Amino acid sequence: MLMQRTVLHLNIADFATAVERLCDSSLRHRPVIIGLPVARSLVYDMSDEAYREGVRKGMPLWRARRLCPGAVILPPRPERYGKAMLHLLKLARPLTPLVEQAPGDGHLYLDLSGTRRLHGPARDVALRLRRQVRGELGLEPIWTLAPNKLVAKVASRLVKPEGEFLVESGREQQLLAPLSLELLPGLGRRLRERLREYNLVRAGQVAALSPAELAVICPGRERFLFQAVRGIDHTPVQPRTRSRGVVRTSHLFTPDSNREDEVRCGLALLVEEVGYRLRQQGLGCCRMSLVLTYSDGISTRRQASFRTILSDNRSLFLQAELLLHRAWRRRLRIRSLALVCDRLRTPVHQLSLFGLVNQRQQRNHALSTALDTIHKRFGRAKLVRGSLLAK
Structure with missing residues:
Protein backbone atom coordinates (compact mmCIF):
# COMPACT_ATOMS: atom_id res chain seq x y z
CA MET A 1 0.00 0.00 0.00
CA ALA A 13 1.99 36.81 -0.74
CA ASP A 14 3.70 39.65 -2.63
CA PHE A 15 6.99 38.59 -1.08
CA ALA A 16 9.17 41.48 -2.25
CA THR A 17 6.59 44.03 -1.11
CA ALA A 18 6.24 42.26 2.24
CA VAL A 19 10.01 42.44 2.79
CA GLU A 20 10.08 46.14 1.86
CA ARG A 21 7.25 46.86 4.32
CA LEU A 22 9.17 45.00 6.98
CA CYS A 23 12.06 47.42 6.42
CA ASP A 24 9.82 50.51 6.22
CA SER A 25 6.60 50.37 8.25
CA SER A 26 5.30 53.57 6.59
CA LEU A 27 4.59 51.48 3.47
CA ARG A 28 1.94 49.38 5.20
CA HIS A 29 -1.61 49.77 3.87
CA ARG A 30 -0.31 51.89 0.98
CA PRO A 31 -0.19 50.73 -2.65
CA VAL A 32 3.37 49.72 -3.50
CA ILE A 33 4.86 48.92 -6.89
CA ILE A 34 8.39 47.55 -7.16
CA GLY A 35 10.12 48.39 -10.41
CA LEU A 36 13.09 50.37 -11.60
CA PRO A 37 11.92 53.95 -12.39
CA VAL A 38 13.44 54.07 -15.88
CA ALA A 39 12.11 53.79 -19.43
CA ARG A 40 10.95 50.32 -20.53
CA SER A 41 11.03 48.99 -16.97
CA LEU A 42 8.63 46.21 -15.97
CA VAL A 43 6.80 45.62 -12.69
CA TYR A 44 8.84 43.29 -10.46
CA ASP A 45 6.21 42.96 -7.70
CA MET A 46 3.28 44.87 -6.23
CA SER A 47 1.17 45.04 -3.09
CA ASP A 48 -2.37 43.71 -2.88
CA GLU A 49 -3.67 47.30 -2.97
CA ALA A 50 -1.96 47.87 -6.33
CA TYR A 51 -3.13 44.46 -7.57
CA ARG A 52 -6.74 45.44 -6.93
CA GLU A 53 -6.17 48.48 -9.16
CA GLY A 54 -5.15 46.20 -12.03
CA VAL A 55 -1.35 46.17 -11.65
CA ARG A 56 0.30 42.86 -12.58
CA LYS A 57 3.84 41.45 -12.53
CA GLY A 58 5.69 41.94 -15.80
CA MET A 59 3.48 44.88 -16.80
CA PRO A 60 5.23 47.99 -18.18
CA LEU A 61 5.85 50.35 -15.28
CA TRP A 62 4.36 53.34 -17.11
CA ARG A 63 1.07 51.48 -17.46
CA ALA A 64 1.11 50.42 -13.80
CA ARG A 65 1.56 54.08 -12.79
CA ARG A 66 -1.50 55.06 -14.81
CA LEU A 67 -3.59 52.32 -13.22
CA CYS A 68 -2.41 53.17 -9.70
CA PRO A 69 -1.20 56.81 -9.67
CA GLY A 70 -0.97 56.96 -5.88
CA ALA A 71 1.42 54.02 -5.56
CA VAL A 72 4.86 54.26 -3.99
CA ILE A 73 7.48 53.16 -6.55
CA LEU A 74 10.49 51.31 -5.15
CA PRO A 75 13.51 49.86 -6.98
CA PRO A 76 13.86 46.07 -6.71
CA ARG A 77 16.43 44.78 -4.23
CA PRO A 78 16.86 41.06 -5.04
CA GLU A 79 19.74 40.68 -2.58
CA VAL A 229 -8.67 19.11 -13.70
CA ARG A 230 -9.08 16.05 -11.48
CA GLY A 231 -6.39 17.19 -9.06
CA ILE A 232 -3.97 14.43 -10.07
CA ASP A 233 -0.31 15.38 -9.81
CA HIS A 234 2.57 12.98 -9.25
CA THR A 235 5.27 15.65 -9.45
CA PRO A 236 7.68 15.12 -6.53
CA VAL A 237 8.85 17.83 -4.16
CA GLN A 238 12.39 18.37 -5.42
CA PRO A 239 14.92 19.97 -3.07
CA ARG A 240 17.69 22.01 -4.65
CA THR A 241 20.80 20.06 -3.77
CA ARG A 242 24.45 20.77 -4.25
CA SER A 243 24.85 18.10 -6.85
CA ARG A 244 28.09 17.11 -8.52
CA GLY A 245 25.97 17.00 -11.64
CA VAL A 246 25.73 20.79 -11.82
CA VAL A 247 28.32 23.56 -12.00
CA ARG A 248 27.02 27.10 -11.63
CA THR A 249 28.43 30.56 -11.03
CA SER A 250 27.24 34.15 -11.34
CA HIS A 251 28.60 37.65 -11.92
CA LEU A 252 27.15 40.90 -10.53
CA PHE A 253 27.86 44.09 -12.48
CA THR A 254 28.65 47.08 -10.26
CA PRO A 255 27.20 49.33 -11.46
CA ASP A 256 24.63 47.76 -13.79
CA SER A 257 25.84 47.85 -17.38
CA ASN A 258 24.53 47.77 -20.94
CA ARG A 259 27.94 48.08 -22.58
CA GLU A 260 28.55 45.10 -24.81
CA ASP A 261 32.27 44.89 -24.00
CA GLU A 262 31.61 44.86 -20.24
CA VAL A 263 28.85 42.26 -20.53
CA ARG A 264 30.98 39.99 -22.74
CA CYS A 265 33.83 40.43 -20.27
CA GLY A 266 31.56 39.29 -17.42
CA LEU A 267 30.47 36.33 -19.52
CA ALA A 268 34.10 35.39 -20.19
CA LEU A 269 34.80 35.42 -16.44
CA LEU A 270 31.89 33.04 -15.87
CA VAL A 271 33.08 30.71 -18.61
CA GLU A 272 36.62 30.59 -17.20
CA GLU A 273 35.24 29.77 -13.75
CA VAL A 274 32.89 26.97 -14.83
CA GLY A 275 35.47 25.62 -17.28
CA TYR A 276 38.12 25.43 -14.57
CA ARG A 277 35.74 23.68 -12.17
CA LEU A 278 34.63 21.20 -14.83
CA ARG A 279 38.17 20.26 -15.77
CA GLN A 280 39.22 19.90 -12.11
CA GLN A 281 36.54 17.20 -11.84
CA GLY A 282 37.55 15.63 -15.16
CA LEU A 283 34.13 16.44 -16.59
CA GLY A 284 32.46 18.31 -19.43
CA CYS A 285 28.89 19.47 -19.94
CA CYS A 286 26.19 18.57 -22.45
CA ARG A 287 23.84 21.40 -21.51
CA MET A 288 24.27 25.07 -20.61
CA SER A 289 21.84 27.67 -19.24
CA LEU A 290 22.30 31.43 -19.01
CA VAL A 291 20.18 33.61 -16.73
CA LEU A 292 20.29 37.33 -17.48
CA THR A 293 18.82 39.71 -14.88
CA TYR A 294 18.04 43.31 -15.83
CA SER A 295 18.19 46.37 -13.59
CA ASP A 296 14.44 46.18 -12.96
CA GLY A 297 14.80 42.65 -11.55
CA ILE A 298 13.21 40.88 -14.52
CA SER A 299 15.15 37.78 -15.58
CA THR A 300 15.47 35.93 -18.89
CA ARG A 301 16.70 32.35 -19.14
CA ARG A 302 18.04 30.63 -22.26
CA GLN A 303 19.28 27.05 -22.57
CA ALA A 304 21.08 24.89 -25.11
CA SER A 305 22.01 21.20 -25.31
CA PHE A 306 25.03 19.77 -27.13
CA ARG A 307 25.77 16.45 -28.77
CA THR A 308 29.44 16.76 -27.87
CA ILE A 309 30.85 17.10 -24.36
CA LEU A 310 32.29 20.59 -23.82
CA SER A 311 35.05 21.34 -21.34
CA ASP A 312 37.51 23.79 -22.94
CA ASN A 313 37.07 27.53 -22.46
CA ARG A 314 36.76 28.40 -26.14
CA SER A 315 33.95 25.94 -26.87
CA LEU A 316 32.13 26.94 -23.70
CA PHE A 317 32.45 30.65 -24.48
CA LEU A 318 31.13 30.26 -28.04
CA GLN A 319 28.00 28.53 -26.73
CA ALA A 320 27.57 31.01 -23.86
CA GLU A 321 27.88 33.88 -26.34
CA LEU A 322 25.05 32.43 -28.44
CA LEU A 323 22.86 32.19 -25.34
CA LEU A 324 23.66 35.79 -24.43
CA HIS A 325 22.62 36.91 -27.92
CA ARG A 326 19.29 35.07 -27.54
CA ALA A 327 18.63 36.37 -24.02
CA TRP A 328 19.64 40.03 -24.37
CA ARG A 329 16.55 41.56 -25.99
CA ARG A 330 15.85 44.67 -23.90
CA ARG A 331 17.62 48.02 -23.79
CA LEU A 332 17.85 48.14 -20.00
CA ARG A 333 21.12 47.76 -18.15
CA ILE A 334 22.08 44.29 -16.97
CA ARG A 335 22.47 43.63 -13.26
CA SER A 336 23.84 40.09 -13.31
CA LEU A 337 24.60 36.99 -15.34
CA ALA A 338 24.42 33.40 -14.09
CA LEU A 339 25.84 30.43 -15.97
CA VAL A 340 24.79 26.84 -15.25
CA CYS A 341 26.36 23.73 -16.79
CA ASP A 342 24.74 20.35 -16.24
CA ARG A 343 24.35 16.91 -17.82
CA LEU A 344 27.97 16.42 -16.91
CA ARG A 345 29.93 13.61 -18.55
CA THR A 346 33.51 12.40 -18.75
CA PRO A 347 34.96 13.70 -22.04
CA VAL A 348 35.87 11.00 -24.54
CA HIS A 349 38.51 12.13 -27.02
CA GLN A 350 37.86 10.21 -30.22
CA LEU A 351 39.54 10.33 -33.60
CA SER A 352 37.57 12.43 -36.06
CA LEU A 353 37.02 11.97 -39.79
CA PHE A 354 37.75 15.67 -39.99
CA GLY A 355 41.35 15.90 -38.81
CA LEU A 356 41.43 19.69 -38.56
CA VAL A 357 38.35 19.73 -36.30
CA ASN A 358 39.87 17.13 -34.00
CA GLN A 359 43.20 18.97 -33.90
CA ARG A 360 41.46 22.24 -33.04
CA GLN A 361 39.51 20.58 -30.22
CA GLN A 362 42.67 19.00 -28.82
CA ARG A 363 44.52 22.31 -29.06
CA ASN A 364 41.73 24.18 -27.25
CA HIS A 365 41.61 21.56 -24.52
CA ALA A 366 45.41 21.59 -24.12
CA LEU A 367 45.42 25.40 -23.89
CA SER A 368 42.70 25.40 -21.22
CA THR A 369 44.53 22.72 -19.23
CA ALA A 370 47.78 24.71 -19.42
CA LEU A 371 45.98 27.81 -18.15
CA ASP A 372 44.55 25.75 -15.28
CA THR A 373 48.06 24.69 -14.27
CA ILE A 374 49.31 28.30 -14.27
CA HIS A 375 46.27 29.56 -12.36
CA LYS A 376 46.60 26.79 -9.81
CA ARG A 377 50.27 27.54 -9.19
CA PHE A 378 50.42 31.34 -9.43
CA GLY A 379 46.83 32.52 -8.98
CA ARG A 380 44.09 33.60 -11.37
CA ALA A 381 45.40 37.18 -11.71
CA LYS A 382 48.80 36.23 -13.15
CA LEU A 383 47.47 35.30 -16.59
CA VAL A 384 44.16 36.57 -17.95
CA ARG A 385 42.44 36.89 -21.31
CA GLY A 386 43.15 40.15 -23.12
CA SER A 387 39.41 40.82 -23.29
CA LEU A 388 39.25 40.84 -19.49
CA LEU A 389 41.75 43.68 -19.13
CA ALA A 390 40.30 47.08 -18.25
CA LYS A 391 40.06 49.43 -21.21
Whole structure:
Protein backbone atom coordinates (compact mmCIF):
# COMPACT_ATOMS: atom_id res chain seq x y z
CA MET A 1 0.00 0.00 0.00
CA LEU A 2 1.40 3.37 -1.04
CA MET A 3 1.91 6.01 1.62
CA GLN A 4 -0.56 8.88 1.37
CA ARG A 5 1.25 12.06 0.36
CA THR A 6 0.95 15.26 2.35
CA VAL A 7 2.33 18.40 0.72
CA LEU A 8 2.53 21.73 2.52
CA HIS A 9 2.62 24.88 0.41
CA LEU A 10 3.90 27.89 2.33
CA ASN A 11 3.43 31.19 0.55
CA ILE A 12 4.18 34.76 1.57
CA ALA A 13 1.99 36.81 -0.74
CA ASP A 14 3.70 39.65 -2.63
CA PHE A 15 6.99 38.59 -1.08
CA ALA A 16 9.17 41.48 -2.25
CA THR A 17 6.59 44.03 -1.11
CA ALA A 18 6.24 42.26 2.24
CA VAL A 19 10.01 42.44 2.79
CA GLU A 20 10.08 46.14 1.86
CA ARG A 21 7.25 46.86 4.32
CA LEU A 22 9.17 45.00 6.98
CA CYS A 23 12.06 47.42 6.42
CA ASP A 24 9.82 50.51 6.22
CA SER A 25 6.60 50.37 8.25
CA SER A 26 5.30 53.57 6.59
CA LEU A 27 4.59 51.48 3.47
CA ARG A 28 1.94 49.38 5.20
CA HIS A 29 -1.61 49.77 3.87
CA ARG A 30 -0.31 51.89 0.98
CA PRO A 31 -0.19 50.73 -2.65
CA VAL A 32 3.37 49.72 -3.50
CA ILE A 33 4.86 48.92 -6.89
CA ILE A 34 8.39 47.55 -7.16
CA GLY A 35 10.12 48.39 -10.41
CA LEU A 36 13.09 50.37 -11.60
CA PRO A 37 11.92 53.95 -12.39
CA VAL A 38 13.44 54.07 -15.88
CA ALA A 39 12.11 53.79 -19.43
CA ARG A 40 10.95 50.32 -20.53
CA SER A 41 11.03 48.99 -16.97
CA LEU A 42 8.63 46.21 -15.97
CA VAL A 43 6.80 45.62 -12.69
CA TYR A 44 8.84 43.29 -10.46
CA ASP A 45 6.21 42.96 -7.70
CA MET A 46 3.28 44.87 -6.23
CA SER A 47 1.17 45.04 -3.09
CA ASP A 48 -2.37 43.71 -2.88
CA GLU A 49 -3.67 47.30 -2.97
CA ALA A 50 -1.96 47.87 -6.33
CA TYR A 51 -3.13 44.46 -7.57
CA ARG A 52 -6.74 45.44 -6.93
CA GLU A 53 -6.17 48.48 -9.16
CA GLY A 54 -5.15 46.20 -12.03
CA VAL A 55 -1.35 46.17 -11.65
CA ARG A 56 0.30 42.86 -12.58
CA LYS A 57 3.84 41.45 -12.53
CA GLY A 58 5.69 41.94 -15.80
CA MET A 59 3.48 44.88 -16.80
CA PRO A 60 5.23 47.99 -18.18
CA LEU A 61 5.85 50.35 -15.28
CA TRP A 62 4.36 53.34 -17.11
CA ARG A 63 1.07 51.48 -17.46
CA ALA A 64 1.11 50.42 -13.80
CA ARG A 65 1.56 54.08 -12.79
CA ARG A 66 -1.50 55.06 -14.81
CA LEU A 67 -3.59 52.32 -13.22
CA CYS A 68 -2.41 53.17 -9.70
CA PRO A 69 -1.20 56.81 -9.67
CA GLY A 70 -0.97 56.96 -5.88
CA ALA A 71 1.42 54.02 -5.56
CA VAL A 72 4.86 54.26 -3.99
CA ILE A 73 7.48 53.16 -6.55
CA LEU A 74 10.49 51.31 -5.15
CA PRO A 75 13.51 49.86 -6.98
CA PRO A 76 13.86 46.07 -6.71
CA ARG A 77 16.43 44.78 -4.23
CA PRO A 78 16.86 41.06 -5.04
CA GLU A 79 19.74 40.68 -2.58
CA ARG A 80 17.45 41.72 0.28
CA TYR A 81 14.72 39.32 -0.83
CA GLY A 82 17.26 36.54 -1.27
CA LYS A 83 18.42 36.87 2.35
CA ALA A 84 14.83 36.65 3.60
CA MET A 85 14.26 33.58 1.41
CA LEU A 86 17.34 31.86 2.81
CA HIS A 87 16.05 32.44 6.35
CA LEU A 88 12.71 30.95 5.34
CA LEU A 89 14.45 27.86 3.99
CA LYS A 90 16.47 27.60 7.20
CA LEU A 91 13.24 27.37 9.20
CA ALA A 92 11.66 24.79 6.88
CA ARG A 93 14.50 22.31 6.35
CA PRO A 94 14.54 20.78 9.88
CA LEU A 95 10.96 19.59 9.29
CA THR A 96 11.66 17.40 6.23
CA PRO A 97 14.53 16.75 3.83
CA LEU A 98 12.12 17.37 0.94
CA VAL A 99 11.84 21.17 0.72
CA GLU A 100 11.48 22.81 -2.69
CA GLN A 101 11.82 26.50 -3.41
CA ALA A 102 9.25 27.12 -6.13
CA PRO A 103 9.83 29.64 -8.94
CA GLY A 104 9.41 33.13 -7.55
CA ASP A 105 10.37 34.21 -4.05
CA GLY A 106 8.10 33.44 -1.11
CA HIS A 107 6.97 29.96 -2.23
CA LEU A 108 8.00 26.72 -0.54
CA TYR A 109 6.75 23.15 -0.91
CA LEU A 110 7.38 20.69 1.92
CA ASP A 111 6.65 16.98 1.57
CA LEU A 112 5.54 15.97 5.06
CA SER A 113 4.69 12.38 4.11
CA GLY A 114 5.89 9.98 6.79
CA THR A 115 6.93 12.70 9.28
CA ARG A 116 3.96 12.42 11.65
CA ARG A 117 5.74 10.31 14.28
CA LEU A 118 8.68 12.71 14.28
CA HIS A 119 6.96 16.10 14.14
CA GLY A 120 3.27 15.42 14.77
CA PRO A 121 0.24 15.98 12.51
CA ALA A 122 0.85 17.97 9.35
CA ARG A 123 -1.58 20.70 10.43
CA ASP A 124 0.37 21.23 13.65
CA VAL A 125 3.61 21.40 11.66
CA ALA A 126 2.12 24.07 9.38
CA LEU A 127 0.88 26.15 12.30
CA ARG A 128 4.22 25.85 14.09
CA LEU A 129 6.14 26.90 10.98
CA ARG A 130 3.87 29.89 10.48
CA ARG A 131 4.49 31.02 14.06
CA GLN A 132 8.25 30.72 13.52
CA VAL A 133 8.11 32.77 10.32
CA ARG A 134 6.05 35.43 12.10
CA GLY A 135 8.36 35.51 15.09
CA GLU A 136 11.75 35.43 13.35
CA LEU A 137 11.01 37.21 10.06
CA GLY A 138 7.99 39.31 10.89
CA LEU A 139 6.27 38.03 7.73
CA GLU A 140 2.75 36.62 7.50
CA PRO A 141 2.60 33.42 5.43
CA ILE A 142 -0.42 31.53 4.22
CA TRP A 143 -0.31 27.74 4.20
CA THR A 144 -2.23 24.94 2.54
CA LEU A 145 -2.09 21.17 2.90
CA ALA A 146 -3.05 18.82 0.07
CA PRO A 147 -2.16 15.41 -1.36
CA ASN A 148 -0.01 17.00 -4.09
CA LYS A 149 1.68 20.20 -5.25
CA LEU A 150 -0.91 21.18 -7.84
CA VAL A 151 -3.86 21.12 -5.45
CA ALA A 152 -1.84 22.81 -2.69
CA LYS A 153 -0.97 25.61 -5.13
CA VAL A 154 -4.59 26.08 -6.18
CA ALA A 155 -5.68 26.16 -2.54
CA SER A 156 -3.12 28.90 -1.86
CA ARG A 157 -4.60 30.98 -4.67
CA LEU A 158 -8.02 30.61 -3.09
CA VAL A 159 -6.98 31.98 0.32
CA LYS A 160 -4.45 34.60 -0.87
CA PRO A 161 -3.39 37.07 0.52
CA GLU A 162 -3.84 35.47 3.96
CA GLY A 163 -5.35 32.36 5.46
CA GLU A 164 -5.04 28.57 5.50
CA PHE A 165 -6.64 25.67 3.65
CA LEU A 166 -6.60 21.91 4.20
CA VAL A 167 -7.64 19.63 1.32
CA GLU A 168 -8.36 16.06 2.37
CA SER A 169 -7.30 13.16 0.17
CA GLY A 170 -10.08 12.15 -2.21
CA ARG A 171 -11.66 15.61 -2.37
CA GLU A 172 -9.32 17.13 -4.94
CA GLN A 173 -11.71 16.99 -7.90
CA GLN A 174 -14.59 18.26 -5.76
CA LEU A 175 -12.51 21.33 -4.86
CA LEU A 176 -11.43 22.06 -8.43
CA ALA A 177 -14.70 21.43 -10.30
CA PRO A 178 -16.30 24.89 -9.84
CA LEU A 179 -13.05 26.83 -10.23
CA SER A 180 -11.92 28.88 -13.21
CA LEU A 181 -9.18 27.32 -15.31
CA GLU A 182 -7.11 30.44 -14.63
CA LEU A 183 -6.49 29.11 -11.12
CA LEU A 184 -4.84 25.91 -12.34
CA PRO A 185 -1.05 26.12 -12.66
CA GLY A 186 0.45 24.95 -15.93
CA LEU A 187 -2.39 26.13 -18.16
CA GLY A 188 -0.94 28.90 -20.28
CA ARG A 189 -2.93 31.69 -21.90
CA ARG A 190 -3.03 30.00 -25.31
CA LEU A 191 -4.32 26.74 -23.88
CA ARG A 192 -7.05 28.54 -21.91
CA GLU A 193 -8.06 30.50 -25.02
CA ARG A 194 -8.29 27.27 -26.99
CA LEU A 195 -10.56 25.74 -24.35
CA ARG A 196 -12.64 28.93 -24.22
CA GLU A 197 -13.40 28.51 -27.92
CA TYR A 198 -15.34 25.41 -26.85
CA ASN A 199 -16.96 27.27 -23.94
CA LEU A 200 -14.78 25.40 -21.45
CA VAL A 201 -13.89 27.83 -18.68
CA ARG A 202 -14.13 25.73 -15.50
CA ALA A 203 -12.26 22.65 -14.34
CA GLY A 204 -15.46 20.62 -13.95
CA GLN A 205 -16.42 21.23 -17.58
CA VAL A 206 -13.08 19.92 -18.81
CA ALA A 207 -13.26 16.96 -16.38
CA ALA A 208 -16.47 15.83 -18.11
CA LEU A 209 -14.52 15.13 -21.31
CA SER A 210 -12.68 11.94 -22.18
CA PRO A 211 -8.98 11.86 -23.13
CA ALA A 212 -10.00 11.23 -26.75
CA GLU A 213 -12.21 14.33 -26.77
CA LEU A 214 -9.46 16.41 -25.16
CA ALA A 215 -6.99 15.18 -27.77
CA VAL A 216 -9.19 16.67 -30.50
CA ILE A 217 -9.33 20.05 -28.76
CA CYS A 218 -5.75 20.24 -27.45
CA PRO A 219 -3.58 17.63 -29.16
CA GLY A 220 -0.53 16.75 -27.10
CA ARG A 221 -1.90 18.24 -23.88
CA GLU A 222 -4.80 15.84 -23.29
CA ARG A 223 -3.03 13.73 -20.65
CA PHE A 224 -1.97 16.77 -18.63
CA LEU A 225 -5.45 18.32 -18.82
CA PHE A 226 -7.22 15.06 -17.94
CA GLN A 227 -5.15 14.75 -14.77
CA ALA A 228 -4.91 18.43 -13.79
CA VAL A 229 -8.67 19.11 -13.70
CA ARG A 230 -9.08 16.05 -11.48
CA GLY A 231 -6.39 17.19 -9.06
CA ILE A 232 -3.97 14.43 -10.07
CA ASP A 233 -0.31 15.38 -9.81
CA HIS A 234 2.57 12.98 -9.25
CA THR A 235 5.27 15.65 -9.45
CA PRO A 236 7.68 15.12 -6.53
CA VAL A 237 8.85 17.83 -4.16
CA GLN A 238 12.39 18.37 -5.42
CA PRO A 239 14.92 19.97 -3.07
CA ARG A 240 17.69 22.01 -4.65
CA THR A 241 20.80 20.06 -3.77
CA ARG A 242 24.45 20.77 -4.25
CA SER A 243 24.85 18.10 -6.85
CA ARG A 244 28.09 17.11 -8.52
CA GLY A 245 25.97 17.00 -11.64
CA VAL A 246 25.73 20.79 -11.82
CA VAL A 247 28.32 23.56 -12.00
CA ARG A 248 27.02 27.10 -11.63
CA THR A 249 28.43 30.56 -11.03
CA SER A 250 27.24 34.15 -11.34
CA HIS A 251 28.60 37.65 -11.92
CA LEU A 252 27.15 40.90 -10.53
CA PHE A 253 27.86 44.09 -12.48
CA THR A 254 28.65 47.08 -10.26
CA PRO A 255 27.20 49.33 -11.46
CA ASP A 256 24.63 47.76 -13.79
CA SER A 257 25.84 47.85 -17.38
CA ASN A 258 24.53 47.77 -20.94
CA ARG A 259 27.94 48.08 -22.58
CA GLU A 260 28.55 45.10 -24.81
CA ASP A 261 32.27 44.89 -24.00
CA GLU A 262 31.61 44.86 -20.24
CA VAL A 263 28.85 42.26 -20.53
CA ARG A 264 30.98 39.99 -22.74
CA CYS A 265 33.83 40.43 -20.27
CA GLY A 266 31.56 39.29 -17.42
CA LEU A 267 30.47 36.33 -19.52
CA ALA A 268 34.10 35.39 -20.19
CA LEU A 269 34.80 35.42 -16.44
CA LEU A 270 31.89 33.04 -15.87
CA VAL A 271 33.08 30.71 -18.61
CA GLU A 272 36.62 30.59 -17.20
CA GLU A 273 35.24 29.77 -13.75
CA VAL A 274 32.89 26.97 -14.83
CA GLY A 275 35.47 25.62 -17.28
CA TYR A 276 38.12 25.43 -14.57
CA ARG A 277 35.74 23.68 -12.17
CA LEU A 278 34.63 21.20 -14.83
CA ARG A 279 38.17 20.26 -15.77
CA GLN A 280 39.22 19.90 -12.11
CA GLN A 281 36.54 17.20 -11.84
CA GLY A 282 37.55 15.63 -15.16
CA LEU A 283 34.13 16.44 -16.59
CA GLY A 284 32.46 18.31 -19.43
CA CYS A 285 28.89 19.47 -19.94
CA CYS A 286 26.19 18.57 -22.45
CA ARG A 287 23.84 21.40 -21.51
CA MET A 288 24.27 25.07 -20.61
CA SER A 289 21.84 27.67 -19.24
CA LEU A 290 22.30 31.43 -19.01
CA VAL A 291 20.18 33.61 -16.73
CA LEU A 292 20.29 37.33 -17.48
CA THR A 293 18.82 39.71 -14.88
CA TYR A 294 18.04 43.31 -15.83
CA SER A 295 18.19 46.37 -13.59
CA ASP A 296 14.44 46.18 -12.96
CA GLY A 297 14.80 42.65 -11.55
CA ILE A 298 13.21 40.88 -14.52
CA SER A 299 15.15 37.78 -15.58
CA THR A 300 15.47 35.93 -18.89
CA ARG A 301 16.70 32.35 -19.14
CA ARG A 302 18.04 30.63 -22.26
CA GLN A 303 19.28 27.05 -22.57
CA ALA A 304 21.08 24.89 -25.11
CA SER A 305 22.01 21.20 -25.31
CA PHE A 306 25.03 19.77 -27.13
CA ARG A 307 25.77 16.45 -28.77
CA THR A 308 29.44 16.76 -27.87
CA ILE A 309 30.85 17.10 -24.36
CA LEU A 310 32.29 20.59 -23.82
CA SER A 311 35.05 21.34 -21.34
CA ASP A 312 37.51 23.79 -22.94
CA ASN A 313 37.07 27.53 -22.46
CA ARG A 314 36.76 28.40 -26.14
CA SER A 315 33.95 25.94 -26.87
CA LEU A 316 32.13 26.94 -23.70
CA PHE A 317 32.45 30.65 -24.48
CA LEU A 318 31.13 30.26 -28.04
CA GLN A 319 28.00 28.53 -26.73
CA ALA A 320 27.57 31.01 -23.86
CA GLU A 321 27.88 33.88 -26.34
CA LEU A 322 25.05 32.43 -28.44
CA LEU A 323 22.86 32.19 -25.34
CA LEU A 324 23.66 35.79 -24.43
CA HIS A 325 22.62 36.91 -27.92
CA ARG A 326 19.29 35.07 -27.54
CA ALA A 327 18.63 36.37 -24.02
CA TRP A 328 19.64 40.03 -24.37
CA ARG A 329 16.55 41.56 -25.99
CA ARG A 330 15.85 44.67 -23.90
CA ARG A 331 17.62 48.02 -23.79
CA LEU A 332 17.85 48.14 -20.00
CA ARG A 333 21.12 47.76 -18.15
CA ILE A 334 22.08 44.29 -16.97
CA ARG A 335 22.47 43.63 -13.26
CA SER A 336 23.84 40.09 -13.31
CA LEU A 337 24.60 36.99 -15.34
CA ALA A 338 24.42 33.40 -14.09
CA LEU A 339 25.84 30.43 -15.97
CA VAL A 340 24.79 26.84 -15.25
CA CYS A 341 26.36 23.73 -16.79
CA ASP A 342 24.74 20.35 -16.24
CA ARG A 343 24.35 16.91 -17.82
CA LEU A 344 27.97 16.42 -16.91
CA ARG A 345 29.93 13.61 -18.55
CA THR A 346 33.51 12.40 -18.75
CA PRO A 347 34.96 13.70 -22.04
CA VAL A 348 35.87 11.00 -24.54
CA HIS A 349 38.51 12.13 -27.02
CA GLN A 350 37.86 10.21 -30.22
CA LEU A 351 39.54 10.33 -33.60
CA SER A 352 37.57 12.43 -36.06
CA LEU A 353 37.02 11.97 -39.79
CA PHE A 354 37.75 15.67 -39.99
CA GLY A 355 41.35 15.90 -38.81
CA LEU A 356 41.43 19.69 -38.56
CA VAL A 357 38.35 19.73 -36.30
CA ASN A 358 39.87 17.13 -34.00
CA GLN A 359 43.20 18.97 -33.90
CA ARG A 360 41.46 22.24 -33.04
CA GLN A 361 39.51 20.58 -30.22
CA GLN A 362 42.67 19.00 -28.82
CA ARG A 363 44.52 22.31 -29.06
CA ASN A 364 41.73 24.18 -27.25
CA HIS A 365 41.61 21.56 -24.52
CA ALA A 366 45.41 21.59 -24.12
CA LEU A 367 45.42 25.40 -23.89
CA SER A 368 42.70 25.40 -21.22
CA THR A 369 44.53 22.72 -19.23
CA ALA A 370 47.78 24.71 -19.42
CA LEU A 371 45.98 27.81 -18.15
CA ASP A 372 44.55 25.75 -15.28
CA THR A 373 48.06 24.69 -14.27
CA ILE A 374 49.31 28.30 -14.27
CA HIS A 375 46.27 29.56 -12.36
CA LYS A 376 46.60 26.79 -9.81
CA ARG A 377 50.27 27.54 -9.19
CA PHE A 378 50.42 31.34 -9.43
CA GLY A 379 46.83 32.52 -8.98
CA ARG A 380 44.09 33.60 -11.37
CA ALA A 381 45.40 37.18 -11.71
CA LYS A 382 48.80 36.23 -13.15
CA LEU A 383 47.47 35.30 -16.59
CA VAL A 384 44.16 36.57 -17.95
CA ARG A 385 42.44 36.89 -21.31
CA GLY A 386 43.15 40.15 -23.12
CA SER A 387 39.41 40.82 -23.29
CA LEU A 388 39.25 40.84 -19.49
CA LEU A 389 41.75 43.68 -19.13
CA ALA A 390 40.30 47.08 -18.25
CA LYS A 391 40.06 49.43 -21.21
